[in-house]
Amino acid sequence: MTRATPAEAGEKAAAASEIRLLSFGDTALTVEFGSVIDAGLNARVLALDAALASEAPRGVLETVPTYRSLLVIFDPLVVDLPGLKTRIRALAASDIAVKRSARRWRVPVVYGGAFGMDLEATAAVHGLSAEELIGRHQGATYTVAMIGFMPGFAYLSGLDPALATPRRPEPRQLVPAQSVSIGGAQCAISSVEGPSGWHMLGRTPVRGFMPQREPVFLYEPGDAIRFERIAADEWPALDQRAAAGEPVAVSEP
C-alpha cells in the first residue's frame, strides 16, 4: 500500500478513530469499520486482516473479514486482550498497513443462454443490449470482498454502479454452482448449488471450492478478479479440466 498524502492520512486517521471494537462473547471481537457496503471500508478491513496475519498475536485463532468488519476469534485463556485491542487500534489507524500481495485472477465466463438465464432481462432493466451489459460487466476489475454464505462463495466489490439490480422478488430454489450473478450493487461467484434471488449472468467452469483439490479454495478475500468471456463451445473441455482439479482460472502476478 502506498503512503497516503497528509490530507488523506488525516482523513484516514479520523475515520480510523471511529472503528468500534465490539466484544463478541468471550472468544471474539468484532472490529467494525462502518455499517455500509463500501469498497474503501472493505480495503481497510482487508489491510487489518493482512497486518494481523503477519503479526500472529498470541491466542488469535482465526479472522473472518467481511465487507465492513473483521471478526477476530481467539482463545480467551491465551490471548492478551487489552494488548490485542491496543494493537488493533494502532494497526487500523496506520496508513502503512501492509496489504497482502493480492493475486489477480482471470476468470473465464460463458455469458447468457442456459449459463446465465437472467442476462437478457437484466440488460433490459438497464436499457442495454446483452452485448453492452457483458462489455460493462467484464470491463471492471473486482475485489473479493468477503467469502461467506457457503464454502468458497465469493462476494465481489467493483460492480459498475450502472449495473446494480435489485434482487428478484421470488428467489430461485436452485441455481447451479459457479454462477456469476448480480444482487443489488454486488457481484458474486457461487461455489455450490443452492437457492438464490440474484440475477444469473453467466457461469464459470472455475471451481472456487473443491474439497479434493489442493488448494481447496482458489480465491481469498483481497484477491482481484477480471472476467473473460468465452464461447459456449469452449465450456465442455474447460469444465472437464476444472472437474479434474485444474484451476482453469489464470493467476497473474
Add this chain to the structure above:
Amino acid sequence: MGALLITACGPAISIQDRGRLGFQRFGVSPAGAIDPLSLAVANVLVGNPADSAAVELGVGVTRFVAEGSLLIALAGPDCQLEVEGRRIPQLSSVEVRDGETVIARAGARAVYAYLAVRGGVAGPREMGSRSQHRRSAIGGPALGPGSAVRGGDDTDGTPKRLIGNPFDDPGPIRILAGPQDDYFDPSMIARLCRGDYRIGALRDRMGLQLDGPPLQHRHGYNIVSDGIVEGAIQVPGNGRPIVLLRDRQTTGGYPKIATIISADIGRFAQLPSGTAVRLRLVTLDEAIEAARAMKSLIDGLDGKLAPLEAGLSSELLLSLNLIDGVTSAEAPAS
C-alpha cells in the same frame, strides 16, 4: 479392527470432533461437537484424546451390530447405552464383541450424546477435522442404516469408569451483551433474562429458536453481514431470538443482542425443546473464569478414571448412586 454397523438411527447422527479451525474466512462452518464436554467424557473413557472424533447422536434411538471387538463409551447428560439388552451404567466404557447388539439414545433430559470408540471414529479428515457438515457436504457421506462406524487400530483398552458427575451444573446459562446490543433498548436484555423463554421446537445443529416475548429492535434489524461466533443470539425482524450453534453460517445479517459464553453453550444446546431457559448477564471476567473452569474440568477427566474391575469401592458406589441409581455394572435393563 472392529466396527459398529448402524442398523437403525434418527436423522440427527453425524461424526464430530472439536471442529474445523481456520476456515471461516472461506465460508466454511466450524461444525464440531455441539457439546464438547460430553465428547470429552466419551473419549476419555475409551482412552482417546478428549477431542477425538466420535459419533454424535441426536434425538431417537440408534442401533448397531458389532463386527469384531471394540471398546466403546456413550456420554451425555442423560444418555442410555445397552449391549445385548444389558444396561451399561452411565460414565463407563464397555467392551462389545462380534455380533452383539448395541442400542444408544441421548435420553429424555438431553438432546445429544457421543459414542466414542477406542482409537477414535474413523472418517475422512478434511481441512484438519473429521467433523461432518451436512449442508456443505464436508466430512464424508451422511451416516445412516448400513453405515459402518470404525475405530482406530488400537483396541487394547480396558473398560473404565469416571468418578463423579461432570454434568451436574444446574446454574443459569450465562450471556454477555453484544456485539449489537446497541440495536436494542437495555430493557430488552432484561427481558431476555427474566426467565420467560423456552427452547423452541425449531432447532438443528445450525441454531435454535427461543420461544417467548418478542424482542424489539431500536434501529431496524438489517445490518450488513458480519462474522458470527457460536452462541450468538441474533434477533431477526420477527423479534424471536435465534441462538447460533456449530453448523451456523460464517456470516449473518441480523443484530446479535447477546452471546452465550463459551463454557455454557454446550450445556445450553443440550436442553430439550420446551425447557425453560434461565439466562444471566455476566461480565467478561466471569465468562473467562468459566472458560478456565471448563478447561480444567475437561483436562482433569483423565485423572478421575477408575478401572471397572476395582468396581465396588464405597466411593464408586456413591458416585453410581448419585448418577443413576444403578449399583452394578452388570445390572439388567429396567
